[in-house]
Amino acid sequence: MRKTLSPFATLALIIAGSLTIAGCAGGKSKGDLPYVARDVGTLYSAAKTRLDQNRYQEAAALFDEVERQHPYSIWARRAQLMGAFAYYLNADYAKSIESAQRFLSVHPGNRDAPYAYYLIALGYYEQISDVTRDQRITQQALDALGELQRRYPQTKFAADARLKTDLVRDHLAGKEMQVGRFYEERGDWLAASMRFRHVVEDYQTTTHVPEALMRLTETYLALGVPEEAKKTAAVLGANYPGTDWYERAYKLMGEYKPRPVEKAGL
Incomplete structure (x- = not known):
């Protein structure tokens, strides 16, 4: 199983990112909007209500409906990202990633773009499986986390991404170790x-x-290359002197007996 951050810490970051969007949605009263926009506002409000009630699947469907019925409204842009958020909370990570990517394809320079990249990274991150399975999703998570840090290094989302990157890299290393042990057992x-x-x-x-x-x-x-083994054990001893792994390596080196060199027959 992979290690992860506290779900409360992760959720706090997500909600913090979504508050800007939700706050913008409430910036105008319904009476200030034209007739069509008022209909859009009603639909958006219904979606937001479902979200607040933890009815995430219904909320996501309603946010999608805002975008489908009124694609050129400012509400459609907000609904895209809020829909991605609702899909994420509903553990429908593929649709969450798709919605966030669609938002970025249409609004690449939007001020909420860092949050969209964050949702994409989270969508991959939450799908990471144990080290006995294929790790393509894990690599996608690492790539998405790296993209977020590269584009928006000073954001709170990038700060969380850096922590998650360490966990993902540890997971990928664990996969390499699992495969290495398999080969070792086979000789x-x-x-x-x-x-x-x-x-x-x-x-x-x-x-x-x-x-x-x-x-x-x-x-x-x-493999019969004791000098390389000696160098490796020395690195282990210098960096991890008090570990069981060093004790085992030290014992291996002490017990090693070179293979006798066979003389060629006359």
Whole structure:
């Protein structure tokens, strides 16, 4: 199972982002709007009421209806993003991502664009599965979180994205470790060593590095390259001296006996 932030912290950030939109929707009284806009306002208000009542599926459908019936109204733009939010709360992440992406395709420079990118990233993030399954969604989550940080690094959404990025990278490293252990159990030492090296070199800040270094020491010994194993164990000892992984690597190095060199027959 993947690690995640407190749902209350995540939800607080989402709601904070949506308040601007909801506040704009209430900026004008219904009497100030033209007749058509008043109808749109009624529809939008009905959607917002469903959202406040935690009837997320109905709210999302009504927000979509605002966009469908009145595509050129300012309410349609608000409804797109609020619909994406409602789909997210209803755990319909594919539709949430689709709605947020549609908003960005039509309004790329809108002031609420950071929130749309955040919803896209959250939609992928919430679909991350355990390390025994395909990790394409995990990579999509990492890409979406990175895009948000690149475009809007100073926003509160980017701050949360940075925390989630660390968790996603740890998850991807865990997948590499799982595959590496599989190869190791089969005695495919070269394939295993490549996976463990990938963790050490590309996921240096994750929690899996100490184990990866120990298993890399193990695979190097199995491959008959003790000097590489010694260097790897030294790195492990220098950076993680008090861990069980270092104790295991130290024991492996102490027990290692070089293979006798076979002399060629005359």
